[in-house]
Amino acid sequence: MQTLAVDHPLVAHKLTVLREEQTDSPTFRRLADELVTLLAYEATREVRIESCDIRTPVAPTTGVRLAAPKPLVVPILRAGLGMLDGLMRLLPTAEVGFLGMVRNEETLQATTYAERLPADLSGRQCYLLDPMLATGGTLAAAIDFLVRRGADHITAICLLAAPEGIAALEEKVSHLQVPINIVTAAIDERLNEKGYIVPGLGDAGDRLYGVAG
Template sequence: MDVSATVQVHVVGHPLVQHKLTLMREAGQSTKSFRQLLNEIGMLLCYEVTRDLPLQMIDIETPVARTQSPVIAGKKLIFAPILRAGAGFLDGMLDLVPSARVAHIGLYRDPETLAAVEYYFKTPQDLAERLVILMDPMLATGNSANAAIKGLKKRGAKEIRFVCLLAAPEGLANVRHENPDVAIWTAAVDERLNEHGYIVPGLGDAGDRMFGTK
């Protein structure tokens, strides 16, 4: 399947990202290591998803002379992790953009239907004026991503980008069908989903591995 032909997706092939992803895939990785790696990859992916932010020139005084230098134009970002596992990206991204505002989106996947069920949704009021970075380690069926995007748009979001660690072709196609205006950044596109809706080869349940709950 030619993913780039079906959805605006950016696969981040940076060697550090790929190395850390391989470590995370290993079944024997400890909870502590998995959480740390997810945080580190979140920071690296943040570099990529913000690569084209607009800049403006301002006047500054260095210790040597006055000059003009670039800063990010307009209002800062909103980071929107899908709970639970999306929170694993948050600290690394906030280290890079500490002034960003944070939305929290609580969704869980119904084990029978695989539909996304909302239990919490709290966002800053000025969604329409900021770029929203939606984040979740796994883009599997795409149902949670679509539910989160729908909720953000309903609350006024105009520009949304989605960041994940792994994506399945089925999830990419689903997001493309429902939200073709939302670009996706991921470290890898895996083979497929299994009968339980898990990404293959994947890395298991990111939330359980992050929090040690299974």
């Protein structure tokens, strides 16, 4: 597993505003969208391409296009939805699946409650979207789910990651024989006793969409 914290001044700037307690939901959604687009440039560095012949207004030439099968983008509900448009801006021809997972706040274990994905992901590159890599349980469960369906290359894009979550995730997916990449805007200090990233930015889902009772 490879982890990349993107070192760019615009990434740092947008993340700083996201962290601010007074940033309202509309601003948070817009900045999260912009931040994901910046992260996506690094996350898609290994996207599969193939050569193709084209003709410009001047002469024939050879270019590249995304290879088949198309990449699959998988936001983890609900907070991952706030990251979807930012990635699709760069991969408009990708397909989209959905994975609903919830973390038990007492045990910190993730369970799947809904999914809308192809039954066979053989040969597919998958891009998982989850704002927070905290304990690593949710991402580990999602990655395992996709690999069991045949995905052979997985990149997870996260706004923030905790060192404990990265270490736990690496241990949980070490048995999987597929490339796994994590791309994040920052690796924070630690987790607190409730499993939240410190300093973090709070609950990403609530900050994106408000508190749904």
